[in-house]
Amino acid sequence: MLAIEVKNLTKKFNRLKAVNNISFKVEKGEIFGLLGPNGAGKTTTIKMLITLVKPNGGEAKVWGFDILKQKNEVRNSIGIVFQEPALDNRLTGKENLDFHARLYGLDKETRKKRIKEVLELVELRDKANVLVGNYSGGMQRRLEIARGLMHYPKILFLDEPSLGLDTQTRRRIWEYILRLNKKEKTTIVLTTHYMEEADYLCQRVAIIDFGKIVALDTPANLKSVLGGDVISIEAVPSEKAFQVFQKISWVKKINQHNGTIDLNCEQGEKKIPLLMKIDQENLGFEIKSINLRKPTLEDVFLHFTGKTIRETEVSQSEKNKRAMRRRFRR
Amino acid sequence: MRAKNLQVIYVMWLREMKIFLRAKSRWISNLALPFFFLFTMAFGFRRFRIAGVFHGMSYGNFLVPGIIGMTMLFSSMFTGISILWDRDFGFLKEIMVAPVKRSAVILGRVSGGVTNNLIQGISILLSSFLIGFRINSLLSIFWALLFMVVISVGFNGLSVAIASKMRDPQAFPLIMHFFTYPAFLFSGALFPIADLPFWLRSFSYLDPLTYGVDGLRGVLVGFSQFPPILDLSVLLIFSLAMVILGSWLFSRTEV
Numbered sequence: 001m002l003a004i005e006v007k008n009l010t011k012k013f014n015r016l017k018a019v020n021n022i023s024f025k026v027e028k029g030e031i032f033g034l035l036g037p038n039g040a041g042k043t044t045t046i047k048m049l050i051t052l053v054k055p056n057g058g059e060a061k062v063w064g065f066d067i068l069k070q071k072n073e074v075r076n077s078i079g080i081v082f083q084e085p086a087l088d089n090r091l092t093g094k095e096n097l098d099f100h101a102r103l104y105g106l107d108k109e110t111r112k113k114r115i116k117e118v119l120e121l122v123e124l125r126d127k128a129n130v131l132v133g134n135y136s137g138g139m140q141r142r143l144e145i146a147r148g149l150m151h152y153p154k155i156l157f158l159d160e161p162s163l164g165l166d167t168q169t170r171r172r173i174w175e176y177i178l179r180l181n182k183k184e185k186t187t188i189v190l191t192t193h194y195m196e197e198a199d200y201l202c203q204r205v206a207i208i209d210f211g212k213i214v215a216l217d218t219p220a221n222l223k224s225v226l227g228g229d230v231i232s233i234e235a236v237p238s239e240k241a242f243q244v245f246q247k248i249s250w251v252k253k254i255n256q257h258n259g260t261i262d263l264n265c266e267q268g269e270k271k272i273p274l275l276m277k278i279d280q281e282n283l284g285f286e287i288k289s290i291n292l293r294k295p296t297l298e299d300v301f302l303h304f305t306g307k308t309i310r311e312t313e314v315s316q317s318e319k320n321k322r323a324m325r326r327r328f329r330r
Numbered sequence: 331m332r333a334k335n336l337q338v339i340y341v342m343w344l345r346e347m348k349i350f351l352r353a354k355s356r357w358i359s360n361l362a363l364p365f366f367f368l369f370t371m372a373f374g375f376r377r378f379r380i381a382g383v384f385h386g387m388s389y390g391n392f393l394v395p396g397i398i399g400m401t402m403l404f405s406s407m408f409t410g411i412s413i414l415w416d417r418d419f420g421f422l423k424e425i426m427v428a429p430v431k432r433s434a435v436i437l438g439r440v441s442g443g444v445t446n447n448l449i450q451g452i453s454i455l456l457s458s459f460l461i462g463f464r465i466n467s468l469l470s471i472f473w474a475l476l477f478m479v480v481i482s483v484g485f486n487g488l489s490v491a492i493a494s495k496m497r498d499p500q501a502f503p504l505i506m507h508f509f510t511y512p513a514f515l516f517s518g519a520l521f522p523i524a525d526l527p528f529w530l531r532s533f534s535y536l537d538p539l540t541y542g543v544d545g546l547r548g549v550l551v552g553f554s555q556f557p558p559i560l561d562l563s564v565l566l567i568f569s570l571a572m573v574i575l576g577s578w579l580f581s582r583t584e585v
């Protein structure tokens with residue numbers, strides 16, 4: 001059985017197709033990422049899977065249960081960390097967890113044990129009895145992750161888990177996610193617009209843009225679509241160098257622009273010594289500089305969507321600010 | 331499954347209680363208004379005798395049940411406000427994705443609201459003894475509590491129903507006042523509705539609080555327009571209808 005199976009899922013808001021006929025599968029125990037810019041339809045996809053929004057078409061099974069016909073079973077199998085904060089600021093951290101545990105029907109013993117466990121995981125034990133209103137944004141996020149785990153969900157959905165957090169807190173959250181996936185075998189579905197995050201955490205990534213999945217594979221395979229690593233070389237005279245490099249068997253693609261030559265190849269770090277040898281053979285040109293660049297998911301994103309995710313980053317930083325303001329409002 | 335629902339009702343109730351106990355400002359505002367009304371009116375109209383009222387009963391004795399009814403009405407609206415706050419906070423999502431019955435969630439909230447109302451009702455009743463309020467017998471208190479419960483269940487349900495249809499927390503007080511002030515003024519909390527001209531009185535008959543105030547007055551001081559059992563029946567139907575309406579509308583809200 002698969003953890004999640006999505007077939008032709010569609011959601012329209014008026015005329016806008018927020019999610020347009022998407023299909024994918026998530027294996028048990030996997031960390032699966034939905035990567036895309038603002039408004040791509042990531043949250044809407046998640047909301048359909050967690051039974052908060054009714055799709056206009058298509059079907060999906062979560063842990064084997066139909067999202068339309070077996071809502072309660074779906075809800076029982078999943079934990080969620082929403083994009084926007086969803087804590088009660090007037091209760092303490094522990095009370096928020098206890099409320100959640102009771103809502104999910106955990107007995108007293110289990111509640112006590114589990115609260116301790118999850119607080120330990122997210123390193124919030126010493127803040128357990130502080131009102132959530134007095135938590136920092138990062139602490140609130142960690143508490144939300146802890147809460148999502150309270151009832152031993154089979155699948156944990158994380159909608160932009162590190163949105164608006166500093167690099168350090170983000171790293172910590174990544175560690176919790178990996179630890180959790182390993183220790184409790186929880187399947188994880190996360191959305192993000194941070195390339196790094198998708199690359200570091202996810203076994204497979206679906207790139208989503210305008211409500212459609214434009215690519216879906218492991219980060220490594222996605223990158224290899226771009227033709228491997230890029231070695232940029234400055235050489236004089238560059239025409240001569242170009243002719244020589246063209247004949248090398250491991251060069252998959254060669255480009256020349258502004259006096260720089262770009263070579264596409266696999267395992268670029270091992271090719272640099274080879275280039276040095278060629279340079280010493282005195283073939284009528286001289287290498288001035290060599291630069292190796294590994295493709296990032298950023299490049300993959302650019303390749304598939306025709307835009308860099310940074311173009312969306314500006315509005316995102318606005319959005320982060322808004323999210324933080326919400327967090328601190330009370 | 332049934333035990334699970336009780337657990338859900340309990341946890342929703344527990345949360346309302348915790349929040350309520352911590353919100354000092356709410357305590358003050360909740361208790362201040364009824365006391366303010368009670369004392370100013372009871373003393374201000376001390377020398378009034380109301381025609382048609384049993385043995386020319388004092389206005390204070392006439393007023394106390396009305397003030398209790400008023401408190402049940404106004405305070406019930408907090409339950410709706412707390413739903414809107416939850417939506418605004420994002421906390422409502424946490425509740426909506428939980429594998430629980432929506433009606434159990436609403437019953438929990440309503441019972442939280444009813445508990446708050448009872449605390450207020452009892453404190454008004456006790457302090458009114460200080461200004462010379464006298465009841466028929468000790469048993470009156472039991473019946474009065476029963477009336478307080480049904481009145482506040484009904485208006486809590488109404489408040490949930492309104493809140494479920496609303497998106498904007500700022501607009502809620504406006505809509506709420508649109509319901510609560512007429513309900514209060516037509517209920518006969520301040521004067522006997524028998525004195526109203528017929529066309530106005532017909533509004534009173536449509537007002538559920540009329541039966542609440544009348545019933546409370548009947549069981550506490552032995553003066554009422556209708557037999558208290560009739561009042562109770564009307565209120566039971568009203569509160570059942572409101573809880574069903576509230577749960578139904580709440581289960582249809584999107585977050």
Ligand SMILES: Nc1ncnc2c1ncn2[C@@H]1O[C@H](COP(=O)(O)OP(=O)(O)OP(=O)(O)O)[C@@H](O)[C@H]1O
Pocket residue numbers: 013016018036037038039040041042043044045083193
């Ligand atoms: N309730 C709604 N009513 C109308 N339009 C909506 C609603 N929710 C989402 N949309 C629209 O659907 C599109 C997809 O939104 P969604 O929130 O799924 O994007 P996202 O990928 O999560 O973006 P972000 O990175 O900003 O969170 C957007 O254009 C958004 O404006």
Ligand SMILES: [Mg+2]
Pocket residue numbers: 042043044083159
């Ligand atoms: Mg989103």
